[in-house]
Amino acid sequence: MSRPKNQNYKGHGLSKGKEREQRASIRFKTTLMNTLMDVLRHRPGWVEVKDEGEWDFYWCDVSWLRENFDHTYMDEHVRISHFRNHYELTRKNYMVKNLKRFRKQLEREAGKLEAAKCDFFPKTFEMPCEYHLFVEEFRKNPGITWIMKPVARSQGKGIFLFRRLKDIVDWRKDTRSSDDQKDDIPVENYVAQRYIENPYLIGGRKFDLRVYVLVMSYIPLRAWLYRDGFARFSNTRFTLNSIDDQYVHLTNVAVQKTSPDYHPKKGCKWTLQRFRQYLASKHGPEAVETLFRDIDNIFVKSLQSVQKVIISDKHCFELYGYDILIDQDLKPWLLEVNASPSLTASSQEDYELKTCLLEDTLHVVDMEARSLRADSPCW
Amino acid sequence: MLQEESDLSLIIAQIVQKLKGSNLYSQLERQAWASLQRPEIKLESLKEDIKEFFKISGWEKKLQNAVYSELSVFPLPSHPAAPPEHLKEPLVYMRKAQGSWEKRILKSLNSMCTELSIPLARKRPVGEQKELLNKWNEMGTDEPDLSLFRPVYAPKDFLEVLINLRNPNYENGDSLSFRTHLGLIQVPLKVKDIPELKECFVELGLNIGQLGIDDSTQVPPELFENEHVRIGQKVLAEQDSAAAQQYIRQGSPTALRAELWALILNISSQPEDVLYYEQLKTNVIQHDLLVDSLIYKDVKLTASNDDYYFVFEDYLYQVLLCFSRDTSVLSHFAFNSASPPKSYIRGKLGLEEYAVFYPPNGVIPFHGFSMYVAPLCFLYHEPSKLYQIFREMYVRFFFRLHSISSHPSGIVSLCLLFETLLQTYLPQLFYHLREIGAQPLRISFKWMVRAFSGYLATDQLLLLWDRILGYNSLEILAVLAAAVFAFRAVNLMEVTSLAAAENLAAHSEQFCTAPLFPELYRVQIPCTAELRQKEECSLLDSKSHSTEQRS
Numbered sequence: 001m002s003r004p005k006n007q008n009y010k011g012h013g014l015s016k017g018k019e020r021e022q023r024a025s026i027r028f029k030t031t032l033m034n035t036l037m038d039v040l041r042h043r044p045g046w047v048e049v050k051d052e053g054e055w056d057f058y059w060c061d062v063s064w065l066r067e068n069f070d071h072t073y074m075d076e077h078v079r080i081s082h083f084r085n086h087y088e089l090t091r092k093n094y095m096v097k098n099l100k101r102f103r104k105q106l107e108r109e110a111g112k113l114e115a116a117k118c119d120f121f122p123k124t125f126e127m128p129c130e131y132h133l134f135v136e137e138f139r140k141n142p143g144i145t146w147i148m149k150p151v152a153r154s155q156g157k158g159i160f161l162f163r164r165l166k167d168i169v170d171w172r173k174d175t176r177s178s179d180d181q182k183d184d185i186p187v188e189n190y191v192a193q194r195y196i197e198n199p200y201l202i203g204g205r206k207f208d209l210r211v212y213v214l215v216m217s218y219i220p221l222r223a224w225l226y227r228d229g230f231a232r233f234s235n236t237r238f239t240l241n242s243i244d245d246q247y248v249h250l251t252n253v254a255v256q257k258t259s260p261d262y263h264p265k266k267g268c269k270w271t272l273q274r275f276r277q278y279l280a281s282k283h284g285p286e287a288v289e290t291l292f293r294d295i296d297n298i299f300v301k302s303l304q305s306v307q308k309v310i311i312s313d314k315h316c317f318e319l320y321g322y323d324i325l326i327d328q329d330l331k332p333w334l335l336e337v338n339a340s341p342s343l344t345a346s347s348q349e350d351y352e353l354k355t356c357l358l359e360d361t362l363h364v365v366d367m368e369a370r371s372l373r374a375d376s377p378c379w
Numbered sequence: 380m381l382q383e384e385s386d387l388s389l390i391i392a393q394i395v396q397k398l399k400g401s402n403l404y405s406q407l408e409r410q411a412w413a414s415l416q417r418p419e420i421k422l423e424s425l426k427e428d429i430k431e432f433f434k435i436s437g438w439e440k441k442l443q444n445a446v447y448s449e450l451s452v453f454p455l456p457s458h459p460a461a462p463p464e465h466l467k468e469p470l471v472y473m474r475k476a477q478g479s480w481e482k483r484i485l486k487s488l489n490s491m492c493t494e495l496s497i498p499l500a501r502k503r504p505v506g507e508q509k510e511l512l513n514k515w516n517e518m519g520t521d522e523p524d525l526s527l528f529r530p531v532y533a534p535k536d537f538l539e540v541l542i543n544l545r546n547p548n549y550e551n552g553d554s555l556s557f558r559t560h561l562g563l564i565q566v567p568l569k570v571k572d573i574p575e576l577k578e579c580f581v582e583l584g585l586n587i588g589q590l591g592i593d594d595s596t597q598v599p600p601e602l603f604e605n606e607h608v609r610i611g612q613k614v615l616a617e618q619d620s621a622a623a624q625q626y627i628r629q630g631s632p633t634a635l636r637a638e639l640w641a642l643i644l645n646i647s648s649q650p651e652d653v654l655y656y657e658q659l660k661t662n663v664i665q666h667d668l669l670v671d672s673l674i675y676k677d678v679k680l681t682a683s684n685d686d687y688y689f690v691f692e693d694y695l696y697q698v699l700l701c702f703s704r705d706t707s708v709l710s711h712f713a714f715n716s717a718s719p720p721k722s723y724i725r726g727k728l729g730l731e732e733y734a735v736f737y738p739p740n741g742v743i744p745f746h747g748f749s750m751y752v753a754p755l756c757f758l759y760h761e762p763s764k765l766y767q768i769f770r771e772m773y774v775r776f777f778f779r780l781h782s783i784s785s786h787p788s789g790i791v792s793l794c795l796l797f798e799t800l801l802q803t804y805l806p807q808l809f810y811h812l813r814e815i816g817a818q819p820l821r822i823s824f825k826w827m828v829r830a831f832s833g834y835l836a837t838d839q840l841l842l843l844w845d846r847i848l849g850y851n852s853l854e855i856l857a858v859l860a861a862a863v864f865a866f867r868a869v870n871l872m873e874v875t876s877l878a879a880a881e882n883l884a885a886h887s888e889q890f891c892t893a894p895l896f897p898e899l900y901r902v903q904i905p906c907t908a909e910l911r912q913k914e915e916c917s918l919l920d921s922k923s924h925s926t927e928q929r930s
Contacts, residue, residue: 202690203690203691203692203693203694203756204516204517204693205690233690237516237517237520237693268689270686270687270690274687274837277633277757277837277838278757280633280634281633281634281636281637281757281758281841282760284634285633285634347686349686
């Protein structure tokens with residue numbers, strides 16, 4: 001995809017001496033019309049700018065970033081909510097590549113035991129380039145279920161499960177034939193991943209955990225883990241009999257929302273705290289501590305694996321949504337990392353959680369210390 | 380002395396009678412026979428040797444637990460000549476009120492039945508049975524049309540009945556005096572006052588460690604938590620019901636709670652129990668009852684919409700549907716003022732030979748009934764165990780929350796206790812709320828009827844239910860309700876409508892650190908701290924009393 005070179009440099013947050021002294025508010029911009037907007041609007045001293053106005057803080061979406069980041073000048077204090085090449089962590093195929101490379105490095109440097117700590121990612125193969133490697137693995141384990149995920153889509157779109165090679169051979173033929181006339185549209189990349197067939201079930205339902213990690217910089221690596229999060233339940237009871245039933249296997253709220261069982265008022269989430277309590281009463285507090293330590297390990301290792309690859313621009317920060325699946329042995333698996341986790345609230349409780357999350361995020365980013373004079377009226 | 384002795388022998392005789400029919404008895408017999416093989420059992424000292432064997436092998440402990448369980452559940456006989464109704468409820472006017480309330484419920488049920496032309500019970504066709512069996516673990520996915528069904532009654536309706544309860548032998552007098560009870564309940568039952576409550580709930584005093592407060596992150600675990608957990612593990616190892624009941628008064632550690640409750644309720648999952656549950660399940664599969672639809676409706680309306688419990692929807696059906704078929708529940712009506720409704724086989728109205736109890740367990744569910752089960756799903760995951768625990772909790776405690784009786788743990792006494800506490804210790808607040816048409820009981824009634832299920836965060840609720848088990852009494856619900864009002868007293872003084880008061884008091888899910896008497900204490904919440912507020916209230920009073928006495 002080529003970008004037209006933009007000759008008009010847009011400088012943002014340019015300070016022109018006098019102007020800076022007079023400015024006593026933080027100008028923010030965002031296109032999201034949800035919890036984030038509420039939080040930003042309520043923040044004392046923050047003012048919204050629309051359209052082409054200059055901003056100090058932009059909570060942007062990734063498409064804008066892709067098109068404009070490279071030719072946008074940002075002043076020292078300006079902050080933007082994504083890293084330029086965040087996809088190294090958030091696109092499934094890149095993440096796998098980085099993790100595999102990091103694991104090899106770790107094994108060389110610190111031995112097998114240390115490298116085994118990176119084994120939180122189910123076996124994954126990039127399609128179509130690793131197709132043959134995949135077939136080899138597939139043949140070694142007949143009868144297990146695999147899941148096919150598009151690398152760059154979200155909200156559960158395009159995902160399906162399969163058990164026979166025949167299923168994907170057919171699918172390959174289908175996707176190829178539809179692209180016959182359109183050669184210049186690139187083939188969408190997919191990953192084939194080993195499906196975790198023994199997920200931990202609560203009330204007979206499958207769930208995954210959404211945990212938030214805020215990264216302020218990669219070099220040095222400074223990351224914050226938000227202490228709350230939630231478990232998202234699928235509305236239907238888990239069974240391996242119906243791998244075609246999206247509602248059984250995919251826990252994204254976007255998918256569950258379209259399920260015939262979905263009741264919007266119901267919500268299908270538990271806060272992490274509640275989940276911890278449930279586990280503690282079932283397995284004891286030590287098991288829960290171990291589990292959460294293992295989950296912390298996932299964050300650390302995944303961030304370390306992309307530390308040297310991501311361009312650590314001081315203007316950037318990023319709030320990631322990690323999707324973690326727990327299996328019946330209480331082992332956590334990383335499903336994926338989201339660069340733009342949903343900030344739309346599905347219930348009152350959810351609204352409160354996301355509001356607090358965003359407020360704390362903004363506290364950490366601390367625009368107030370960067371752009372205002374010490375004696376300005378707000379502080 | 381003689382009277383006590385004869386009372387005691389009466390009690391013993393009753394318990395022996397009860398236990399003789401139990402599984403434990405046959406097990407003990409079997410064990411005794413088997414022990415004859417053992418070398419240490421000698422013919423000359425047979426009785427002592429077998430007793431010794433029972434002691435060592437833990438069977439004596441099991442027997443002790445069973446006896447303790449019987450003592451806790453079954454009320455002591457008041458007088459050998461007392462008729463059985465007195466065991467249910469000694470006061471006539473209460474019995475009458477309960478009777479007419481039951482008639483109303485039954486009428487409502489019957490009219491719904493006629494309106495919808497649905498039989499109270501019918502046998503399922505084979506195809507339907509098969510379908511249900513397949514779906515047994517996911518009945519929540521069923522979406523039957525329940526729009527025409529309505530709950531038979533809601534707590535609100537029950538409250539109205541209680542408000543109109545009057546003792547015909549008691550004359551209140553028209554003039555308002557300091558003795559007039561300002562609340563909604565106008566029956567003269569004896570309820571405990573603060574000094575008596577303090578005596579009763581001595582383990583909740585300020586100088587004794589509590590789980591829920593003294594295990595918070597700021598308190599180093601060596602101070603209380605570690606030791607408490609250690610003792611809990613010891614109690615479980617000893618398998619002693621009475622010790623467990625005493626222990627749990629200070630709260631149960633999360634990891635030990637499921638086992639402790641099972642020990643206190645004397646539930647051990649034997650193969651016979653699992654079999655019994657399976658039998659109930661078969662009954663559900665074979666016959667469809669009208670109450671099933673009521674249960675479905677209730678679960679869908681309450682538990683499914685609850686942020687905490689929606690996950691356990693399927694378990695709720697599995698427990699409640701079986702519960703309504705369980706005829707062993709009928710035995711609790713001996714000490715419940717309520718009586719199981721009777722129904723007649725079609726066409727045989729009035730003929731006693733064709734009378735059956737409906738539903739088979741005699742309990743008609745009301746709006747919110749499923750919330751009694753929901754918190755238990757946090758602790759028990761095996762359906763038959765979950766079932767047993769719930770059934771035991773129901774026949775020991777929950778039934779008292781929706782039947783009219785004079786029992787100190789009955790809902791009437793709880794309401795009166797709540798109102799009396801409030802009027803005595805927060806008279807200004809009580810008066811203010813009454814003036815704005817927001818009688819406090821109207822707000823707190825639903826909390827107490829549901830034992831706070833759905834109104835407290837689960838971990839707090841379980842700590843509360845720990846104490847119910849520990850003290851074998853529901854009075855703590857009234858004390859907690861009063862404490863919530865005490866906690867919100869300052870804000871409540873400013874509200875001007877029932878709705879606003881309701882709203883304010885309703886957010887009991889988010890207790891946070893708050894000063895009660897600003898000059899005295901900073902109290903950390905969960906709910907047990909509320910009780911401490913009550914204690915502190917009285918501390919002040921007792922201090923002033925003692926100074927008076929001295930001077």
